[in-house]
Amino acid sequence: MLTVNQMQKTIGSDPKKVLDGWNVHIHEGDMIGVVGPSGSGKSTLLRCLALRDSWTNGNFTLGGDVIIDGGGKGKRKFRSQFAYLEQNPELYPQKSALKNVLIGQAGQTDQFRRMIGMVRSDDYMGAMDELEKFGLLDKAHVKAAHLSGGEKQRVAICRALVHGANFIAVDEPVIGLDKFSAEKVLSTLRDLCKEQKKTVIAVLPLEYAEKYCTRLWGIYEGRLQWDVSGRRLTAEEKQFL
Numbered sequence: 001m002l003t004v005n006q007m008q009k010t011i012g013s014d015p016k017k018v019l020d021g022w023n024v025h026i027h028e029g030d031m032i033g034v035v036g037p038s039g040s041g042k043s044t045l046l047r048c049l050a051l052r053d054s055w056t057n058g059n060f061t062l063g064g065d066v067i068i069d070g071g072g073k074g075k076r077k078f079r080s081q082f083a084y085l086e087q088n089p090e091l092y093p094q095k096s097a098l099k100n101v102l103i104g105q106a107g108q109t110d111q112f113r114r115m116i117g118m119v120r121s122d123d124y125m126g127a128m129d130e131l132e133k134f135g136l137l138d139k140a141h142v143k144a145a146h147l148s149g150g151e152k153q154r155v156a157i158c159r160a161l162v163h164g165a166n167f168i169a170v171d172e173p174v175i176g177l178d179k180f181s182a183e184k185v186l187s188t189l190r191d192l193c194k195e196q197k198k199t200v201i202a203v204l205p206l207e208y209a210e211k212y213c214t215r216l217w218g219i220y221e222g223r224l225q226w227d228v229s230g231r232r233l234t235a236e237e238k239q240f241l
């Protein structure tokens with residue numbers, strides 16, 4: 001279980017509290033949908049929880065291990081367990097979807113293996129399995145530069161999984177996708193949580209969050225307004241969205 005205690009994030013020289021007063025427990029297998037108006041802090045929240053942005057204050061623990069103690073970006077040894085997938089994930093544009101999944105992000109993969117492009121057959125099978133789950137088998141050999149935004153993001157999800165992420169923060173994974181593709185991505189993410197006990201936190205449109213998530217967080221002006229189990233929200237809960 002991940003425990004967030006008094007997380008706070010300020011930005012700028014005239015410090016603006018972008019996140020404040022976050023106290024939550026995050027369980028293995030949770031699929032959390034984050035909803036809130038534009039500028040409320042959703043992306044910053046994901047970046048902070050995925051150890052991509054430093055915290056101004058607060059503590060973060062994983063079971064008995066301390067990841068962040070009083071602020072900072074978190075201990076390096078935990079980083080590979082956390083993935084943050086932005087809307088336009090960075091991929092190697094001239095390499096295929098499969099290669100992008102296999103070689104991982106710069107800094108994440110063994111330098112020697114990256115240089116010689118060496119791939120173990122079980123890595124190959126693992127990468128193809130993930131691509132298939134996310135409906136990308138026919139794109140495995142297509143260069144990343146020729147993939148749509150949604151396909152790139154799914155490749156990045158596969159890459160995170162192949163490289164051992166247990167906690168996946170994903171910013172608007174269904175933006176620009178047709179309904180069928182969006183539902184496929186979300187049901188795949190939900191299965192990962194259910195069957196492999198991965199934890200997913202996603203910024204989603206409300207109707208998808210209500211349908212697919214086990215938990216919903218409402219955020220307004222950087223604060224958690226409510227933390228409820230996945231269901232249709234009441235009119236009162238929806239009032240600030």
Ligand SMILES: Nc1ncnc2c1ncn2[C@@H]1O[C@H](COP(=O)(O)OP(=O)(O)OP(=O)(O)O)[C@@H](O)[C@H]1O
Pocket residue numbers: 011012018036037038039040041042043044045
């Ligand atoms: N680097 C930065 N410098 C200054 N202010 C920032 C910076 N990054 C974010 N902010 C501010 O922090 C607040 C939260 O931004 P954030 O991008 O997390 O919101 P969001 O809810 O994801 O917005 P959107 O839905 O529009 O993407 C906003 O007021 C934004 O202007």
